[in-house]
Structures are given as C-alpha cells and as structure tokens.
Amino acid sequence: MTSLDKSTDVATLGHGDAPLLEVDDLYVEFHTRDGIAKAINGVSFHLEAGETLAVLGESGSGKSVTAQAIMGILDMPPAVVPRGAVRYAGRDLLTMSPKERRKIRGPEISMIFQDALSALNPVFPVGWQIAEMFRVHKGMNRRDAQAEAIRLMERVQIPAAKDRVRSYPHQFSGGMRQRIMIAMAIALNPRILIADEPTTALDVTVQAQIMALLQEIQEESGMGLILITHDLGVVADVADRIAVMYAGRIVESADVLPLYADPAHPYTEGLLASIPQLEQKGKELYAIKGLPPSLLRMPDGCKFNPRCSRAQDICRTDDPELREVVPGRWSRCHFAEEVLGD
Amino acid sequence: MGKYIVRRLLQMIPVALGATFLIYAMVFSLPGDPTTGKCGERNCPPEFVAAFNEKYNLDDPLLVQYGKYMGNVLQGDLGEAQSGLPVSEELSERYVITFKLGGMALAIEAVIGILAGIVAGLRKGGFLDALVLVSTLFVISIPVFVIGNVSQLFFGIELGWFPVTVPFEPSLFDLFMPAMVLASASVAYLARLMRSSMAENLRSDYVRTANAKGLGPSRVVGVHTLRNSMIPVVTFLGYDFGALLGGAIITEGIFNIYGVGGYIFQGISDQDGIAVVSSVTVLVVIYLLMNLLADVLYGVLDPRISHD
Structure with a gap:
C-alpha cells in the first residue's frame, strides 16, 4: 500500500474488495464495581454502500453498545475493548488516534439517537447545532453554515425552515426533532449512518414518515445504513439484511425475507411469534419466557439455553458457533437445521 | 419579558x-x-x-x-438615628464599603467556585475531585467567625500578608482578606453545585451527540457542557449576593469594617429602631432586586424557561 496522506479522502482508499464497514470479532466490556460486564462478545458483520443492515435485539442485547463502539463514543473507562477491529474502508478505527477518529466521526460515519429531545442540546438553536458541523469540520463562517443548516432543514422537510432555524429543540414536535437529528447527521454526506432506535419515541404514523425519509435519503446518497431496533415491524420494509443479537452476540444473520419466512434460531423464532397477529385475537399473546442473562454472569453453554424450549444437554455445556446453515444464512444454534426445517 | x-x-x-x-x-x-x-x-x-x-x-x-x-x-426620608444623624447619610457612606466587600466576595466566589467545580466535575472520583470535596466540606463545617478570626491571626499577624483590621476608607487590597472570609462558605457551596452540575451534564445525551458529531474535547466540554452547567450556578450567584450582604454583618464585625453590618449591629444594641429598620429595608430591597435579576438571567440562559 502506498503511504497514506492525511488529507487523502478516505473514500478513495477503499479497495474493491474491502467492505465499507467491517466489524471483526468485537468485544466490549464494562469494568464496574460489581465485576466485568461483558456487553459485546465477538460480534462480526459487514456493511456495503447503499445497504441497510438491521441490528435487532431486546434491551441489553448489546446493539447500542455495538453502535457506540463503531462511533467511538463509548465512555472509556468504564468501557474497554479488549479484542476486535472496526474497519472503515479497510482502516481500523480502533487503532486510530482520537484526532483522526474525530475526522471520521460526523463527516464519514454519523449517528442519530432514540430520543431527540435529550440528544439535542437544549440551550442552542437547532440551526446553530446543525451549522456546527460545517463550522467545525469545514471551517465555514457563521453565515454560510447557517445557510447550509436551512438547506438541510428543507431537505428533511421541516416546514418554514428559514423561520424555524433559530428555534430551540423544545419548540418542535417529536417527529420534527428527529428530522433535525437526521439533518445534523447527514450534514456532511457521511457514507455510513447509524440509526439507534430512531423511531422508538415517536407515534406510529410519525415512525413511518421518519423511516420513509431515511430510506429516501439513503437511496439518494447511497450511504450504508445500520438500523438498530427492537421493532420487527420497522425492520421488515426497510432492511436488506438482519443481524439478531442476544447477550452481546449475533445469534442469527440473514436476508430479511428468508429470516421472516423461516427463522434459523429459536430466539428469532420466539421474537417472530411474539408479534401480535389479527387472527390471534382473543388468545393469549406469546412471550419468550424468562429474562436475558445478566452480563455479569453468563450461563454456561448456549447463552439462550435457559429460555429455549428446544434446549438439550449439549446446549447447557457446549457454546455453539455462529455457522452458515445454508448459503447466506448464519445461526448460532446446535439445532439450526431443525429450527429452519420447522 | x-x-x-x-x-x-x-x-x-x-x-x-x-x-x-x-x-x-x-x-x-x-x-x-x-x-x-x-x-x-x-x-x-x-x-x-x-x-x-x-x-x-x-x-x-x-x-x-x-x-x-x-x-x-x-417620601424618601429614612429618618434620624438616635445619634441625631440622618440614617440616609450614614447608610450611603457605609453601603459603598459593604457593596465593595460583597462584590469582591461574589467575584471570588464565582471564580474559585466555578473553576474548582469544573476541575472536580470533569473527573468525578479523581484526585482533584476528592480534594475539592474534602476541602469544601472542611470550609462548610467551620463557622465564619472562626475562619475570620483564624485568618486574621494567621495571615494578618503571623505572616503579615494582609492588614489585620480594615481602615476607615479601605482599598481593595485592605478588603481582600475579609472578602475571602465572607466568600468562604459560598465558594464551597458553589464549587459543589458546579461539580455536580458538570458531572451530570457530562453524562447527558446531548454531550454524547456532541461527541458523535466529531467535536474536539474542548468544544464538547467548553461549549456544550459548560453552557448547560452554568444555568443553576449563575442563578445561585444572583441569590447569593443578597446573602453575602447580610452575612457581611459578622465579617464586618471581625475586621472592624465601617459598613452597614456594623451599623445594624450598633442599632440593635442601642434599640435604635429607625437605624435598624432603615438599613434592613435597604437590604431587603437589594435582595429582592437581585432575586429578580437572577430569575431574569435564568430565562436568558435557559431558553426552556419562558418569562412571558
């Protein structure tokens, strides 16, 4: 490889074969007073330009921690990354200096959060907060940056953007606030956008609008989108591939349609079964029994075995590997073929 | 507004x-x-x-x-004290000195309190944090007349750095040690307030967003965190100025300062109702005005507070 000039656009560095983003055997631990909480235990996935990867899991499954590790915004300490790599266009982000990393964060990879009211700074106008991206990363003056902020607010369909650029976050509705977050995240045309539960705090109708907006922006810009959610309904229409996380690991990964049609892991099977269906009206709703394991005290063998209806002796002793069951379908289950066959 | x-x-x-x-x-x-x-x-x-x-x-x-x-x-007549002198004349001279003392104490409180709070809040649980916590607890636990007399003895007499008592027409230097003594407890409270405010805001979601935007640490702390952390602190400073003027009674007594405090003290022991009530009335009005100023500032600093 030729020597890397710092000013070189990272986009030109990507080799034909290197994925846009590659998370490779990532581990994240939190060193707490009660012990070491193993939040992420060997997560690997990749993302291509223009692709939408949904990361699905319940609270505490490690999906948000994964996102924050990619962004490099984990609080260290208490967080520690003992192993693994996060390669952006072939370059490992985890070994970069903080300064280099900041040049990627925002301009190349950006992120939107669940609750836009708390994620936006309450004491600065929204336009100021969007314009800050241009002022800090592009060295733009106030007026030009403000004009860019208005352009972006129009782009995310905020009515009367020009008049509202000086308003504060609390003066917007939830949906409009999330649009502001999106405007801020896409300000510098990042190649990857990580959306951490972007619609969880919103009404159902507004959820659909926000998802449509994200999809539209993605189609226009060709960026890769990582959609973190616990909502199977949101995922189905939008995502290309799904990675299901449980206890800090990916337990199943597949294209959307095959996964919905026929899951290859008991956990995914349980998740799909818990979606309320109209024909079930009057019957009891299905729920996966038990609770996710404590990150401080993981069970032996398969981490899902205490809650799994298919668990056998081998599940309580041997931890299964994530393996390709059929081409393009990965599952971390000793009996993946049987689950897939049902 | x-x-x-x-x-x-x-x-x-x-x-x-x-x-x-x-x-x-x-x-x-x-x-x-x-x-x-x-x-x-x-x-x-x-x-x-x-x-x-x-x-x-x-x-x-x-x-x-x-x-x-x-x-x-x-009608603008604060009356005549039992000494036969008009209260307003006496007060106008004395309030200049008390204001100087209170203003200096407020400045000392703001500078030291905010800086100590930032340093402590940035690394909660670190050495400097522990130092700030222990030293402020120490200062809060000691009554102001003890701090006053001890610093008079130590810095005034033993070390000779500052005048032991304050002359009739004091310079800023003459008032420095009394202002430090007057500010001592307030500094401690303010540092603790700033510390917890900083630490809380550093954990907030919008600071995480600021990090995700790729801003440098100085901008994340200096712009995004500080601005929010200052809201309760500035308000506290506004309320505290009135308290400092009231607290000056003890400090003025210790350092023999020709201020309002001494006048009120004298008035109480002489049962000079006119002198006491007039002095305190002025204090009350100043206190109320400072509270109003603090509330107005609160609205300016925090756009979520509306004064309409």
Whole structure:
C-alpha cells in the first residue's frame, strides 16, 4: 500500500474488495464495581454502500453498545475493548488516534439517537447545532453554515425552515426533532449512518414518515445504513439484511425475507411469534419466557439455553458457533437445521 | 419579558412591606429601655424620656409607629438615628464599603467556585475531585467567625500578608482578606453545585451527540457542557449576593469594617429602631432586586424557561 496522506479522502482508499464497514470479532466490556460486564462478545458483520443492515435485539442485547463502539463514543473507562477491529474502508478505527477518529466521526460515519429531545442540546438553536458541523469540520463562517443548516432543514422537510432555524429543540414536535437529528447527521454526506432506535419515541404514523425519509435519503446518497431496533415491524420494509443479537452476540444473520419466512434460531423464532397477529385475537399473546442473562454472569453453554424450549444437554455445556446453515444464512444454534426445517 | 419584570416589581411591594413590618415589630418588642445610658450614670429625667418618646413616636401603638415611619420612608426620608444623624447619610457612606466587600466576595466566589467545580466535575472520583470535596466540606463545617478570626491571626499577624483590621476608607487590597472570609462558605457551596452540575451534564445525551458529531474535547466540554452547567450556578450567584450582604454583618464585625453590618449591629444594641429598620429595608430591597435579576438571567440562559 502506498503511504497514506492525511488529507487523502478516505473514500478513495477503499479497495474493491474491502467492505465499507467491517466489524471483526468485537468485544466490549464494562469494568464496574460489581465485576466485568461483558456487553459485546465477538460480534462480526459487514456493511456495503447503499445497504441497510438491521441490528435487532431486546434491551441489553448489546446493539447500542455495538453502535457506540463503531462511533467511538463509548465512555472509556468504564468501557474497554479488549479484542476486535472496526474497519472503515479497510482502516481500523480502533487503532486510530482520537484526532483522526474525530475526522471520521460526523463527516464519514454519523449517528442519530432514540430520543431527540435529550440528544439535542437544549440551550442552542437547532440551526446553530446543525451549522456546527460545517463550522467545525469545514471551517465555514457563521453565515454560510447557517445557510447550509436551512438547506438541510428543507431537505428533511421541516416546514418554514428559514423561520424555524433559530428555534430551540423544545419548540418542535417529536417527529420534527428527529428530522433535525437526521439533518445534523447527514450534514456532511457521511457514507455510513447509524440509526439507534430512531423511531422508538415517536407515534406510529410519525415512525413511518421518519423511516420513509431515511430510506429516501439513503437511496439518494447511497450511504450504508445500520438500523438498530427492537421493532420487527420497522425492520421488515426497510432492511436488506438482519443481524439478531442476544447477550452481546449475533445469534442469527440473514436476508430479511428468508429470516421472516423461516427463522434459523429459536430466539428469532420466539421474537417472530411474539408479534401480535389479527387472527390471534382473543388468545393469549406469546412471550419468550424468562429474562436475558445478566452480563455479569453468563450461563454456561448456549447463552439462550435457559429460555429455549428446544434446549438439550449439549446446549447447557457446549457454546455453539455462529455457522452458515445454508448459503447466506448464519445461526448460532446446535439445532439450526431443525429450527429452519420447522 | 417587560411585563414579567413589571409584575415582579409589583409583587415586591407586599414582600417589602411585610419584611419591614416584621423587623420593625421585632425591634419594637426588644426588652429594655431605649433611654438607658443616654444620660450618663443615672436614670434619665422624666422630661427627657417624655421628649425622647415624643420625638420617636414611642408612645404610639406599634401599628401607628410603623405607619408614621413608612410614611416618611415613602417620601424618601429614612429618618434620624438616635445619634441625631440622618440614617440616609450614614447608610450611603457605609453601603459603598459593604457593596465593595460583597462584590469582591461574589467575584471570588464565582471564580474559585466555578473553576474548582469544573476541575472536580470533569473527573468525578479523581484526585482533584476528592480534594475539592474534602476541602469544601472542611470550609462548610467551620463557622465564619472562626475562619475570620483564624485568618486574621494567621495571615494578618503571623505572616503579615494582609492588614489585620480594615481602615476607615479601605482599598481593595485592605478588603481582600475579609472578602475571602465572607466568600468562604459560598465558594464551597458553589464549587459543589458546579461539580455536580458538570458531572451530570457530562453524562447527558446531548454531550454524547456532541461527541458523535466529531467535536474536539474542548468544544464538547467548553461549549456544550459548560453552557448547560452554568444555568443553576449563575442563578445561585444572583441569590447569593443578597446573602453575602447580610452575612457581611459578622465579617464586618471581625475586621472592624465601617459598613452597614456594623451599623445594624450598633442599632440593635442601642434599640435604635429607625437605624435598624432603615438599613434592613435597604437590604431587603437589594435582595429582592437581585432575586429578580437572577430569575431574569435564568430565562436568558435557559431558553426552556419562558418569562412571558
């Protein structure tokens, strides 16, 4: 490889074969007073330009921690990354200096959060907060940056953007606030956008609008989108591939349609079964029994075995590997073929 | 905003009336005879007592006395102290000095308190944090008259860095040690307030967003965190200025400062109702105005607070 000039656009560095983003055997631990909480235990996935990867899991499954590790915004300490790599266009982000990393964060990879009211700074106008991206990363003056902020607010369909650029976050509705977050995240045309539960705090109708907006922006810009959610309904229409996380690991990964049609892991099977269906009206709703394991005290063998209806002796002793069951379908289950066959 | 200020100013009227009446009533009900000692080593002759009572309306019932007094105050006449000097003249000289002292104490409080709070809040649980916590606890635990007398002894007499007492017309340097003493407890409270405010905001979601935007640490802390952390601190400073002026009574006593505190103290021991009530009335009004200023500042700093 030729020597890397710092000013070189990272986009030109990507080799034909290197994925846009590659998370490779990532581990994240939190060193707490009660012990070491193993939040992420060997997560690997990749993302291509223009692709939408949904990361699905319940609270505490490690999906948000994964996102924050990619962004490099984990609080260290208490967080520690003992192993693994996060390669952006072939370059490992985890070994970069903080300064280099900041040049990627925002301009190349950006992120939107669940609750836009708390994620936006309450004491600065929204336009100021969007314009800050241009002022800090592009060295733009106030007026030009403000004009860019208005352009972006129009782009995310905020009515009367020009008049509202000086308003504060609390003066917007939830949906409009999330649009502001999106405007801020896409300000510098990042190649990857990580959306951490972007619609969880919103009404159902507004959820659909926000998802449509994200999809539209993605189609226009060709960026890769990582959609973190616990909502199977949101995922189905939008995502290309799904990675299901449980206890800090990916337990199943597949294209959307095959996964919905026929899951290859008991956990995914349980998740799909818990979606309320109209024909079930009057019957009891299905729920996966038990609770996710404590990150401080993981069970032996398969981490899902205490809650799994298919668990056998081998599940309580041997931890299964994530393996390709059929081409393009990965599952971390000793009996993946049987689950897939049902 | 204008309407809000007018409304607040109007609300001050009953508060000021109530406060002055309470003070008037308390001085009125002090035991003892105000003419004691006015006539040397003997009881005053009845004619003197009668004239004295007549002059200060002491024979009237409390409410009438108070009414007569307030009538004069509203006409801009703060009355005459028992020494025969007009209170307003005395106060205008003394308030300059007390304001200087209070202002210096406020500046010291703001600078040291905020800096110590930032340093501690940035690394919660670190060495500097522990240092700030322990030292502020130490300062809060010691009464101000002990701090005052000890620093007088140590910095004034032993080390000779500062004048032990303050001359009649003090320079800023003369007032430095008294201002430090006056500010000591407030510095400690403010540092702790700033510390917890910083630490809380550093964990907030919008600071995480600021990091996700790729901003440098100086911008994340200096712009995004600091601005939010300052909201309760600035408000506290506004309220505290009135408290500092009141607290100056003790500090002025220790350092023999020719300020309002000494005047009030003298007035209480002489049962000089006019002097005490007039001085305190001015204090009350300043205190109310500072509270209003703090509330207005709160609205300016935090756009979520609306004063409409």
